[in-house]
Amino acid sequence: MPGPAVELIHVRKTYREGESERVVLDDVSVTIEPGQIAVLVGRSGSGKSTLLNLIAGIDRPTAGRIVVDGIDLTALDEDARTRFRRRRIGFVFQFFNLIPLLTIEENLLLPLELNGVTAAAGLARARGLLERVGLGGRGGSLPDRLSGGEQQRVAIARALVHDPALILADEPTGTLDAETATAVLALLDGLAREAGKTVVMVTHSREVVGVADRIFSVQRGGLVAQSTGAGPSERGGG
Amino acid sequence: MKRQLVRIALRHLGRHPWQVGLAVLGIALGVAVAVSIDLANQSARRAFSLATEAVTGRATHQIVGGPSGLPDDLYRALKVDLGARLAAPVLSGDVAAADRPGRTFTVLGIDPFSEAPFRPYLGEERGAVTSGAPGEATGERRPPPPRDRLSTVAALVTRPGAVLIARGTARDLGLAVGDRLAVRAAGVPRELTVVGLLDPGDPASARALDGLLVTDIASAQAIFGAPGRLARIDLIVADDAAGRALLDRIRRALPPGAEVVASGVRAGSTAQMIRAFQWNLTALSLLALVVGMFLIYQTMTFSVVQRRPLIGSLRAIGVTRAEIFALVMGEAALIGVVGTVAGLALGWALARGLLGLVTRTINDLYFVLSVRDVTLEPLALAKGVLLGVGATLAAALAPALEATGAPPRVVMSRGALETGARRLVPRVTGVGVGLLAVGAIILALPGGIVSGFAGLFVLMVGCALVAPASALGLLRLLDPATSAAFGILGRLATRGIVAALSRTSVAIAALMIAVSAAIGVGIMIASFREAVVGWLEGTLRADIYVSAPSLVGNRPDATLDPALVSRLGATPGVARVGTSRGVVVPGPGGPVQVVALDVDPARPPRWRFRDGSAAAVWADDGDTVIVSEPYANRRGARVGQAVRLRTDRGERDFPVGGVFYDYGSSAGVVVMSRRTYDRFWDDRRVSGVAIEAAPGVDLPRLMAALRERAGGGQEVVVRSNRALREASLEIFDRTFAITSVLRTLTVAVAFIGMLAALLALQLERAREIAVLRTLGLTPRQVWGLVTAETGLMGLLAGVLAVPGGLLLAGILVFVVNRRSFGWTMPIDPSPAILLQGVALSVLAAVLAGLYPAWRMARALPADALRDE
Secondary structure (H helix, E strand, O other): OOOOOEEEEEEEEEEEEOOEEEEEEEEEEEEEOOOOEEEEEOOOOOOHHHHHHHHHOOOOOOEEEEEEOOEEHHHOOHHHHHHHHHHHEEEEOOOOOOOOOOOHHHHHHHHHHHOOOOHHHHHHHHHHHHHHOOOOOOOOOOHHHOOHHHHHHHHHHHHHOOOOOEEEEEOOOOOOOHHHHHHHHHHHHHHHHHHOOEEEEEOOOHHHHHHOOEEEEEEOOEEEEEEEOOOOOOOOOO | OOHHHHHHHHHHHHHOHHHHHHHHHHHHHHHHHHHHHHHHHHHHHHHHHHHHHHHHOOOOEEEEOEOOEEEOHHHHHHHHOOOOOOEEEEEEEEEEEOOOOOOEEEEEEEOOOOOOOOOHHHOOOOOEEEOOOOOOOOOOOOOOOHHHHHHHHHHHHHOOOEEEEEHHHHHHHOOOOOOEEEEEEOOEEEEEEEEEEEEOOOHHHHHHHOOEEEEEHHHHHHHOOOOOEEOEEEEOOOOOHHHHHHHHHHHHHOOOOOEEEEOOHHHHHHHHHHHHHHHHHHHHHHHHHHHHHHHHHHHHHHHHHHOHHHHHHHHHOOOOHHHHHHHHHHHHHHHHHHHHHHHHHHHHHHHHHHHHHHHHHHHHHOOOOOOOOOOOOHHHHHHHHHHHHHHHHHHHHHHHHHHHHOOHHHOOOHHHHHHHHHHHHHHHHHHHHHHHHHHHHHHHOOOOHHHHHHHHHHHHHHHHHHHHHHHHHHHHHHHHHHHHHHHHHHHHHHHHHHHOHHHHHHHHHHHHHHHHHHHHHHHHHHHHHHHHHHHHHHHOOOOEEEEOOOOOOOOOOOOEOHHHHHHHHOOOOEEEEEEEEEEEEOOOOOOEEEEEEEOOOOOOOOOOEEEEOOHHHHHOOOOOEEEEHHHHHHHOOOOOOEEEEEEEOEEEEEEEEEEEOOOOOOOOEEEEEHHHHHHHOOOOOEOEEEEEEOOOOOHHHHHHHHHHHHOOOOOOEEEEHHHHHHHHHHHHHHHOHHHHHHHHHHHHHHHHHHHHHHHHHHHHOHHHHHHHHHHOOOHHHHHHHHHHHHHHHHHHHHHHHHHHHHHHHHHHHHHHHHHHHOOOOOOOOOHHHHHHHHHHHHHHHHHHHHHHHHHHHHOOHHHHHHOO
16 A cells, blocks of 8 residues: 655744744645645635645755655755655646747656656657647747647646656646636646646636645645545546 | 936845946956056156156257267367357266165266256256255255255265255155265166255156256266266257257267257157057057946846836836936946946056056166156046946947837847847847958058057957857857757757847857957967067077176166176187177167177077078178168168168168067167177277187086176176076066956956856846756756856857957057067967967856856745746
8 A cells, every 4th residue: 555645744834034934834734645636725825835845845844744755855955855856746837937948849858858768768758748738749849939828738748758756736727718727727637647646736726626636725824625626536537 | 317216226226236246346347457557557658758857857959979979078169169058968877776676766967057957956946956964864845055055066066976866765765965875887886975855846846856866977977987978968949040050050060970859859769669568558458348348238238137027117107218218327327437436446556566567567678767656647537437437338328228119018028138139140240240341451551559459449349249140150060069968958058048148148259358368469479479589599699698787678778898898708618709789879760779799700690581681791891781670660671771870970871681580679770790880880888798608618617707707896797598598588578467467357357247147147047947946957957057058158258269369369460569569470379378268268157157056056946936
């Protein structure tokens, strides 16, 4: 029986603001099981993105432990956390954040290359994924040639290309129109479930809530399990 | 400007201390270099003119003689027979303080009773001669009673070796009236006695008198071993018919070899050569400011880009284009003013350091000059302000116009800026090519030093404008190689430079100019040194050289006692003695340096000849001479033509047999055999002796024997061939020490420019780097990526600096050197210098990138992503 995909144990995060200290997260403990899609909702500034950054290991908690895929991130140094992240985590950003200097294909090859996969070996996988997200044949384009929805599809492909255990998505539909948002969400949901990936997603969008297995509300620094979502796993799907 | 806009500008500057600080530092350094050279030059020039004025005084004309000067009977004849009432004899020369190394004085031998109209500091008009009771302290100043003045003059005339010295100089040296001062004149020890103090009436006269020892003409004749001789006779002649008639009478009465010249003609030619040297320094110093302008351009462009949303918003709420323009230019002006003020202070401090180098070179090459203080010239400071603020505003003009030119919505978005920058590349390249052509035309046309440097500057700006396109081309070539070697990260490094072309190209161009200057000047100096080494090898063919100590590095103005020369020749182990005599003789085109050599016709100097040869000079009984290249270039002398010189037998033409490469004197020399010289001049003195040792003789032992023979009388310098060669090269290296300082400062400004560009890019790329970190790039990989990018920029600048440097070297060698000093040399583009230039460029860029790379690697990705 594998352990939880993500485990937060008494996590506290504060920021210094001049002389005072602002508490963003206080004594947060939660467990997310493998293959689940967990959604974090809450008001702007409630600490949703901070929580996501802590799980990704790009920020450090003030106190508490964060265990991802059985590894205690708080016990790792910066270098080890980075190496863990490059292997085990895929990230989808609100503003896509594709590297503008690299072509679409090269954007996908980058995580593979960082994991030691040669370009020749990774090319087939990158192209296959681009086909899956409906952008086959656009691999040679630079990101600024693509629409917002297309860029986010590339970002999803980039998050999956190196086969990570955990996908983190920060407002993946936040800048897209409703129709495109639905399509992008469906794509993320489908690909993640198909590959059995755990997804932690931050959102404001009601459509996203619809695909969630679990929904958490970030309020006054705490995490409240709002409800079990109506995601396919709850409905007996995928 | 509206108060809120001023507040915006000030807060923006306050929030970017690094950026503003580097811009201020760049301008400050640029201004400091230009101002310091200007101040040092002006101080040296002022000292030169004061020193000249102190010796020349108010004379309108001078009677000058040949190498042995004038007989003092001539002075009597002038006064008594020709009625030249205002005439004053002078015998002056330089001496060194025996017990104060490096301290020199000009001894001015005069007739105290004829002096007053000529040099007023000796009379009553502006200052006064203070007599003194023995031991009189030098600190206080009081008007001298007439009787005291009379007794001082009496002491000057009657006591051998009695001198007057300026009160300030005496105070510096701790001398009081009655004290003795030991000096060496051409190596011969002399003892002088201070009999009075000169109290100049104003600071200008005080500076003029600094380092001057005034003595009676008879004492001067004794000091310089020239009994019955005068160096010249000063005249004050009215510029009217009577005056002209008097001059005609004087001319007719002059002995052969003597002539009447207008005052200042002699000093003028030295001043002209010093000016050429100083022009070179000024041009190099301006280069630092040009590089500083790139830095300002970069800072202001970045400042506009950084505030694109703010400027867009301001425009949207109704702030006019003119107000935005004023906002940007106002910020630039503030940076310019602060940088300039800092630069002026720094420049003054730097000038004190550089003054020593400038003066040393002038002493080595041209004239004995004593300058110990930088004079704060208001004009130099005003020029500094104009340069600093002007350069800043000029550099900020383009970004300010960019900011105001676009409609509110798209004000300088990064993408718009980069697209605009890339679109501009062909146009900028076109202008650059045009400037290269214009520069080439300016250089091809005949002209002086100023037009030479103008052409050089136009060419360098042309090179800078061609740099972006060249960098893009090189990056396109490099891209496959960096991809193959470093994968996608390698590709990121090359494309990162292209993506931020508006900033990176400016940094590359600035660094390229600085490195081109380093390469160009380096090649010029190396070629020059190589030529000098070859020239020394050809010139110095004896084993041992003996000369009297000279106060000007390259001017053999001191002579050896003839008895000593005979004694040296008779030393056991000496196979042959050759002599040289260097003199300055009058010619129709001004004074000419003549060198008479007594050489073994079988072993003549092996000079390289541009035209003709010296065969006729050594072998022939005729009077053929050879001239140095600077002489030929300055006076248009050619083989087959004649050089006209005023000899002791009257004016004579000497046919030119050859033009040889010579780096001993930028004034140029005429070389003749001693036989020819003796035929036309009544001067049997010797400036230097070249000794060939008999086969098998131990040189150090022979040198010791020569020193022993010379001991007791005149101090002489006995040097081996090798030592003399080394001493000559030491002077050469000293001459270029200041050039190296300027080169380093220019690279330092470019370094700051690169650092500023990289820090600006770091701010812009924070999010991109954060994404890469999120994707799994370790801090070390980020550091490596940024360092690779900066190293690549350095490499591009270095590679582009190679043709730029070669071009600069060519111009310096074939145009600037020829026009400034009259000499040319084969250019020697040593691969080592080119590689050093490229390495310097990469090193400067990598060093400049260390801190930004460290900051980028250290930044928490969450912080940058949170700013989304």
